[in-house]
Amino acid sequence: MSDKPVLSFRFRLSHGAFQVALAHDIRLAGITALFGHSGSGKTTVLRVLAGLESRANGHIAFDGTVWQGEQPRRSFVPPHERAVGYVFQDARLFPHLSVAGNLAFAESRSRHRAPVSDFETVVGRFDLEPLLERRPDSLSGGELQRVAVARALLARPRLLLMDEPLSALDTPRKAEILPYIARLPEQFGVPVIYVTHSVDEVAYLADEMIVLSKGRKVADGPVGETLARLDLGPATGRFEAGVVLEASVVGHDTEYRLTRLDFGGARIEVPMLEAAPGARVRMRLRARDVILAKIRPEQLSSRNIIEGRIVEVVEEPATPFAETLVEIPGGLIRARLTRRSVADLGLAPGVAVFALVKSISLVGGITAVKS
Amino acid sequence: MTDGGPVLLTLVLAAVTTVILLLIGTPLAWWLAHTRSRAKPIIEAITALPLVLPPTVLGFYLLILFSPNAPLGGFWVTLTGSTLAFSFTGLVVASVLYSMPFMVQPLQTAFEQIGREPLEAAATLGASPRDVFFSVAAPMALRGFLTASVLTFAHTIGEFGVVLMVGGNIPGRTKVISIAVYEHVETLNYAEAHMLSGGLMLFSFAVLVIVYALNRKAPLHVG
Numbered sequence: 001m002s003d004k005p006v007l008s009f010r011f012r013l014s015h016g017a018f019q020v021a022l023a024h025d026i027r028l029a030g031i032t033a034l035f036g037h038s039g040s041g042k043t044t045v046l047r048v049l050a051g052l053e054s055r056a057n058g059h060i061a062f063d064g065t066v067w068q069g070e071q072p073r074r075s076f077v078p079p080h081e082r083a084v085g086y087v088f089q090d091a092r093l094f095p096h097l098s099v100a101g102n103l104a105f106a107e108s109r110s111r112h113r114a115p116v117s118d119f120e121t122v123v124g125r126f127d128l129e130p131l132l133e134r135r136p137d138s139l140s141g142g143e144l145q146r147v148a149v150a151r152a153l154l155a156r157p158r159l160l161l162m163d164e165p166l167s168a169l170d171t172p173r174k175a176e177i178l179p180y181i182a183r184l185p186e187q188f189g190v191p192v193i194y195v196t197h198s199v200d201e202v203a204y205l206a207d208e209m210i211v212l213s214k215g216r217k218v219a220d221g222p223v224g225e226t227l228a229r230l231d232l233g234p235a236t237g238r239f240e241a242g243v244v245l246e247a248s249v250v251g252h253d254t255e256y257r258l259t260r261l262d263f264g265g266a267r268i269e270v271p272m273l274e275a276a277p278g279a280r281v282r283m284r285l286r287a288r289d290v291i292l293a294k295i296r297p298e299q300l301s302s303r304n305i306i307e308g309r310i311v312e313v314v315e316e317p318a319t320p321f322a323e324t325l326v327e328i329p330g331g332l333i334r335a336r337l338t339r340r341s342v343a344d345l346g347l348a349p350g351v352a353v354f355a356l357v358k359s360i361s362l363v364g365g366i367t368a369v370k371s
Numbered sequence: 372m373t374d375g376g377p378v379l380l381t382l383v384l385a386a387v388t389t390v391i392l393l394l395i396g397t398p399l400a401w402w403l404a405h406t407r408s409r410a411k412p413i414i415e416a417i418t419a420l421p422l423v424l425p426p427t428v429l430g431f432y433l434l435i436l437f438s439p440n441a442p443l444g445g446f447w448v449t450l451t452g453s454t455l456a457f458s459f460t461g462l463v464v465a466s467v468l469y470s471m472p473f474m475v476q477p478l479q480t481a482f483e484q485i486g487r488e489p490l491e492a493a494a495t496l497g498a499s500p501r502d503v504f505f506s507v508a509a510p511m512a513l514r515g516f517l518t519a520s521v522l523t524f525a526h527t528i529g530e531f532g533v534v535l536m537v538g539g540n541i542p543g544r545t546k547v548i549s550i551a552v553y554e555h556v557e558t559l560n561y562a563e564a565h566m567l568s569g570g571l572m573l574f575s576f577a578v579l580v581i582v583y584a585l586n587r588k589a590p591l592h593v594g
Contacts, residue, residue: 050495051494052491052494052495078494078499078500079491079494079495080494080495080496080497080498080499080500080502080503083497084495085495085496086491086492086495088488088491088492090488092488092489092491092492093492094489094492094493094507094511095489095511096507096510096511096513105493105496105498105506106496106497109496109497109498109502110496110497113497151496152495152496155495155496155497156497
């Protein structure tokens with residue numbers, strides 16, 4: 001990608017009592033997550049961008065091309081002329097065509113567009129060679145989605161829209177497909193807008209995120225900062241709330257099967273990773289897995305003790321809980337405590353604390369090895 | 372076989388009617404399957420009318436419409452020099468209207484079963500609406516097309532009342548099987564009546580077996 005394309009949209013669409021109204025300008029690079037609970041309007045936004053909701057009113061422009069306009073008169077570019085790829089939640093392969101037929105369908109209709117990649121490359125990257133002659137109804141959920149992503153790429157999109165492509169899959173299948181998706185922007189030069197309600201997927205895949213709630217945008221920005229915001233609790237979900245930190249691999253302890261990570265001077269040990277020293281990793285740290293102490297604890301099973309300072313405390317009225325934001329050398333982390341603990345320890349902005357992280361809680365949370 | 376004329380005429384009439392209805396009924400069924408228009412129930416009712424009306428009523432109105440004094444009938448006379456009534460063309464027009472529901476309803480059901488999902492997927496892959504119809508919707512509705520065509524063909528073969536009203540009994544032009552059977556019975560020529568009736572019954576039975584067999588088979592693959 002030479003220039004990062006700009007997507008700007010402002011539109012309004014009503015489905016009975018439910019209304020989605022959104023305005024946003026974004027310079028698309030890598031994967032942008034469109035995040036929110038079910039019913040927040042994420043899918044509707046994606047459909048409007050693709051041109052599948054002709055009743056939406058507003059203005060949408062991508063990379064200098066107006067897809068939908070109101071001035072000077074109403075204009076609407078139909079979906080097949082927008083050059084967007086769309087990966088649906090339910091794959092939507094054509095049942096009357098083989099896998100190869102599905103892929104060829106997309107490729108043959110996009111020859112006039114700038115190539116994203118050729119047939120053989122896409123088939124190779126998604127390991128589809130053994131599936132080419134199969135019928136969609138004989139494929140597993142994970143295979144269906146791999147074909148669906150490959151098919152969308154062969155349509156040579158300038159923008160790839162993905163609507164919860166993993167939601168129908170079980171955890172092992174998700175883990176199988178996530179790496180394919182994470183590599184898309186780098187391998188194919190296509191920016192991706194990725195709809196999901198999973199914080200894990202956001203942490204793994206996305207660089208930027210837009211948070212939706214009840215059809216409105218409630219926040220946007222880099223994933224790390226946005227997930228660290230305490231005021232977004234209702235939109236991001238309390239139980240899964242947490243932060244994403246970037247760290248580098250310092251070394252491995254082969255005897256105890258541990259990997260040492262460094263982020264901005266703070267060091268922690270995690271279960272051994274398959275990453276060379278110096279590699280950058282992303283680590284998702286959930287607020288509920290962090291413990292705070294006023295003095296440095298000793299003779300403790302947890303070996304991950306990070307010095308920090310409290311930035312913010314938000315007590316949740318009528319619940320036992322409070323959320324705290326702690327500044328550590330490598331960024332910000334969140335800790336979910338009881339209000340009672342906050343009161344007993346006198347936790348308030350400026351107070352120095354030690355954050356404890358149990359290594360085991362990070363299993364599965366350190367995922368994307370960013371290049 | 373002393374009387375092959377009516378059989379051939381009937382087959383030609385049914386074939387022509389089926390082809391015309393494929394051309395007219397397909398866009399109509401497509402529209403009915405996808406429209407959000409408030410006119411939909413009205414159009415559906417009009418399409419289904421031949422199912423409930425006695426064929427003689429339909430034939431009666433067509434006869435009036437075909438009259439050289441009526442606008443349509445008069446226009447046809449100035450255009451071709453002959454009347455629509457008691458002609459093969461008139462029979463075709465009548466059969467198209469009479470068999471309309473047998474083409475439109477199975478097609479509409481088939482299109483509705485496909486749903487919008489594959490069509491949207493095709494559009495995002497760069498297929499124009501026409502392309503979407505021919506490359507995705509039509510192949511996916513292939514069984515619907517087969518069922519609708521077979522039913523239309525068979526239903527046209529079995530029509531009697533409309534033909535009697537509009538076509539009369541002119542050998543080689545409007546004398547189809549059902550009319551011939553009627554005539555043979557009237558003239559107590561039971562042997563001929565048996566031949567034609569038995570043949571029609573076997574044919575109709577075979578057609579229905581084909582339709583039901585098509586409806587229970589796994590999805591048809593064409594690609």
